[in-house]
Structures are given as structure tokens and as C-alpha cells.
Amino acid sequence: MPNSTRALTLSTDQQEQLQQWLAAHGTPQQVALRCRMVLAAAQGRSDLAIASALQVNRHSVKLWRKRFAEQGFAECVGDRAGTRS
Numbered sequence: 001m002p003n004s005t006r007a008l009t010l011s012t013d014q015q016e017q018l019q020q021w022l023a024a025h026g027t028p029q030q031v032a033l034r035c036r037m038v039l040a041a042a043q044g045r046s047d048l049a050i051a052s053a054l055q056v057n058r059h060s061v062k063l064w065r066k067r068f069a070e071q072g073f074a075e076c077v078g079d080r081a082g083t084r085s
Contacts, residue, residue: 005047008069014073015039015042019039022035033054037060038065038068
């Protein structure tokens with residue numbers, strides 16, 4: 001089955017912010033996982049390859065790839081990355 005999944009496009013700012021959240025000690029595990037999925041998707045990796053590398057279900061990768069593509073950056077992290085009001 002061919003991989004028809006296209007790479008996500010991230011701005012430099014988005015990529016830097018995702019990397020910062022990954023490096024931060026206070027970032028919740030679920031947010032860090034989403035960051036890893038989005039960054040891997042931006043590198044052009046397939047959902048199956050990302051799922052295998054991160055030991056998650058490929059449907060989770062597909063879900064977060066879709067959410068990021070459709071709803072943008074804030075949807076992936078919401079209030080969970082230390083941006084609480």
C-alpha cells in the first residue's frame with residue numbers, strides 16, 4: 001500500500017515552539033508526544049513509521065496530523081503546555 005500521506009508544513013516559529021516544549025521539563029507527557037508526532041509528520045514520515053517509532057497506535061498519529069493540518073498549532077497543545085490562563 002503506497003504512502004499517500006503528505007508532510008505537514010510548519011513555520012520556523014512553530015517548529016521552534018514544538019522543540020522548546022519538548023525540551024521543557026514541565027511539559028505534560030501527552031503534549032510532548034503530540035509534539036513528537038507533529039514534528040515527525042513535518043519530516044515527511046508515514047503515520048505507520050511514526051507510530052512504530054513512538055510506540056503508539058497509527059490512528060493516534062493520523063488524528064493529530066489531521067488536527068494540526070485542519071485546526072492549526074494551538075489545537076495540538078491547547079492549555080496543556082504551560083499556557084494556562
